[in-house]
Amino acid sequence: MPKILISDKLSPTAVQIFRDRGLDVVYEPDLGKDKAALLEAIADADGLAVRSATKATADVIAAAPRLKVIGRAGIGVDNIDLDAATNAGVVVMNTPFGNAITTAEHAIAMMFAIARQIPQANASTHQGKWEKSAFMGTEVYGKTLGLIGCGNIGSIVASRALGLKMKVAAFDPYLTPDRAVELGVEKVDLDELLARADFITIHTPLTEQTKNILSKESLGKTKKGVRIINCARGGLVDEDALKEALDSGHVAAAALDVFATEPATEHPLFGHKNVVCTPHLGAATTEAQENVALQVAEQMADYLLTGAITNALNMPSVTAEEAPKLRPYLALAEDLGSFAGQLTETGVKAIEIIYAGSVSKLNRKPLTQAAIAAILKPMLQGVNIVNAPTIASERGIEITETVTEKARNFNATIQLKVTTERFTRTVTGTIFGGIPRVVEIKGVEMEATFSEHMLYVTNEDKPGFIGALGSTLGEHGINIATFNLGRGTAGGDAIALLAVDSEVTPDVLEAVRAIKHVKQAKALSF
Ligand SMILES: NC(=O)c1ccc[n+]([C@@H]2O[C@H](COP(=O)([O-])OP(=O)(O)OC[C@H]3O[C@@H](n4cnc5c(N)ncnc54)[C@H](O)[C@@H]3O)[C@@H](O)[C@H]2O)c1
Ligand SMILES: O=C(O)[C@H](O)COP(=O)(O)O
Numbered sequence: 001m002p003k004i005l006i007s008d009k010l011s012p013t014a015v016q017i018f019r020d021r022g023l024d025v026v027y028e029p030d031l032g033k034d035k036a037a038l039l040e041a042i043a044d045a046d047g048l049a050v051r052s053a054t055k056a057t058a059d060v061i062a063a064a065p066r067l068k069v070i071g072r073a074g075i076g077v078d079n080i081d082l083d084a085a086t087n088a089g090v091v092v093m094n095t096p097f098g099n100a101i102t103t104a105e106h107a108i109a110m111m112f113a114i115a116r117q118i119p120q121a122n123a124s125t126h127q128g129k130w131e132k133s134a135f136m137g138t139e140v141y142g143k144t145l146g147l148i149g150c151g152n153i154g155s156i157v158a159s160r161a162l163g164l165k166m167k168v169a170a171f172d173p174y175l176t177p178d179r180a181v182e183l184g185v186e187k188v189d190l191d192e193l194l195a196r197a198d199f200i201t202i203h204t205p206l207t208e209q210t211k212n213i214l215s216k217e218s219l220g221k222t223k224k225g226v227r228i229i230n231c232a233r234g235g236l237v238d239e240d241a242l243k244e245a246l247d248s249g250h251v252a253a254a255a256l257d258v259f260a261t262e263p264a265t266e267h268p269l270f271g272h273k274n275v276v277c278t279p280h281l282g283a284a285t286t287e288a289q290e291n292v293a294l295q296v297a298e299q300m301a302d303y304l305l306t307g308a309i310t311n312a313l314n315m316p317s318v319t320a321e322e323a324p325k326l327r328p329y330l331a332l333a334e335d336l337g338s339f340a341g342q343l344t345e346t347g348v349k350a351i352e353i354i355y356a357g358s359v360s361k362l363n364r365k366p367l368t369q370a371a372i373a374a375i376l377k378p379m380l381q382g383v384n385i386v387n388a389p390t391i392a393s394e395r396g397i398e399i400t401e402t403v404t405e406k407a408r409n410f411n412a413t414i415q416l417k418v419t420t421e422r423f424t425r426t427v428t429g430t431i432f433g434g435i436p437r438v439v440e441i442k443g444v445e446m447e448a449t450f451s452e453h454m455l456y457v458t459n460e461d462k463p464g465f466i467g468a469l470g471s472t473l474g475e476h477g478i479n480i481a482t483f484n485l486g487r488g489t490a491g492g493d494a495i496a497l498l499a500v501d502s503e504v505t506p507d508v509l510e511a512v513r514a515i516k517h518v519k520q521a522k523a524l525s526f
């Protein structure tokens with residue numbers, strides 16, 4: 001039974017869902033803060049469910065040889081080493097919508113907090129002061145909200161701000177003009193946003209491009225008296241530059257939910273009279289935490305139990321409906337790829353995957369990835385279904401998919417055409433009776449299933465060969481399970497593909513290669 005490790009604080013709903021779906025669950029809400037304990041606990045986990053406290057770094061992933069999926073109950077995956085996970089064949093999924101409304105509401109709450117100095121006025125009133133004239137605020141009505149990043153959260157913030165009768169100017173290079181019109185926001189460039197906004201709120205991920213997007217220079221382009229809100233990620237605002245701008249009075253106020261270093265227990269902005277801080281509470285509502293816990297548990301259980309993939313950052317999606325239809329073809333793509341890969345002895349230059357018949361209408365991306373991974377596996381260490389496209393592209397291997405609606409002689413076939421430095425080889429397979437079968441090799445028709453131990457022989461089609469091969473194997477104590485033959489033309493090139501009951505060792509291969517008319521002999525394993 002697959003085992004799930006939950007290493008951050010998640011709603012009990014997640015634990016219940018995992019259990020209801022028949023998975024083993026270990027719930028250790030504080031484990032993410034204890035690296036040594038995490039490294040130990042993850043050793044036999046198939047799935048890791050986290051929020052942002054657990055750092056799923058390369059060494060954590062390497063300590064989990066069985067790990068297949070990391071589920072982030074939330075949006076940001078900056079605490080997960082995506083490359084390390086991909087290289088280890090671990091699917092990383094998040095819950096992109098589960099806490100978006102909640103986080104957008106927090107940004108709006110923070111905007112009001114700094115517009116009306118509510119936290120400061122609250123503290124003063126609790127102290128028994130009645131400082132009615134100390135907290136003069138500003139209306140948001142009619143003001144311009146500058147939105148940096150207009151994705152899931154940014155667009156919800158925009159709709160709430162429009163409801164408050166603010167004007168919204170959005171900077172997001174990936175926001176299409178049509179979407180901007182649909183949202184009722186004005187698409188602007190960053191400089192225009194900086195120059196016009198009364199409030200600026202950031203809703204981008206932290207990337208090389210967005211790091212310090214509010215830098216000393218860009219803060220210098222803002223209006224005097226601007227108010228800044230960051231409920232996205234620490235590092236988007238240059239904290240030193242922000243302090244300087246607050247101290248000079250150029251920035252009137254700032255509201256920060258996120259910090260460059262978290263947990264932030266000490267910070268130069270703490271105690272600043274115009275700064276409002278919350279401890280990364282953007283997603284902290286009962287509703288959002290229920291949503292993300294439920295979604296992540298269902299997604300992870302679906303993947304481990306059915307192969308369905310939702311909201312993955314490093315794998316194409318596979319719906320619950322598609323997963324059972326794809327399963328036999330995934331096995332076929334892997335078997336054909338493994339067959340082609342084991343026969344390949346020189347560098348692969350190109351791989352074409354030809355889908356014919358009913359399989360051409362399925363979700364082909366995972367099939368292609370499975371085939372590429374299986375082809376490259378004998379040559380490249382560490383390749384897997386998740387990282388196969390990246391590795392192929394790094395090696396300059398050209399990948400193409402061809403689709404034809406009709407498959408000759410069969411309901412559906414997958415053909416792999418592998419071009420190496422020396423030649424192009426094809427192998428075709430189909431599913432019959434639910435089992436993957438090879439039906440063509442190098443243009444020669446045949447019909448064989450895949451077995452743990454196989455022997456592949458190419459030979460001249462001459463009398464006596466079959467008997468000699470059977471005798472040679474018998475002399476070496478190798479029992480033949482199935483014997484499949486195919487040939488191009490009578491007397492021409494022929495192929496024998498045998499399933500045998502034990503491993504074909506190098507001495508057996510040597511004896512087979514010595515048989516008259518044999519051109520090539522290879523031991524294969526599946
Ligand atoms: N404070 C919290 O607790 C909390 C909760 C949820 C999400 N978040 C964070 O909020 C942020 C936004 O989340 P989301 O779900 O809206 O993400 P999203 O992917 O839906 O939207 C991000 C938007 O940023 C835009 N973008 C990317 N690069 C940009 C650039 N260089 N300049 C301008 N725009 C750019 C993208 O085009 C996209 O539209 C993320 O950083 C996420 O981690 C924080
Ligand atoms: O990216 C997110 O979803 C938020 O930052 C929430 O993070 P949390 O789950 O640690 O509260």
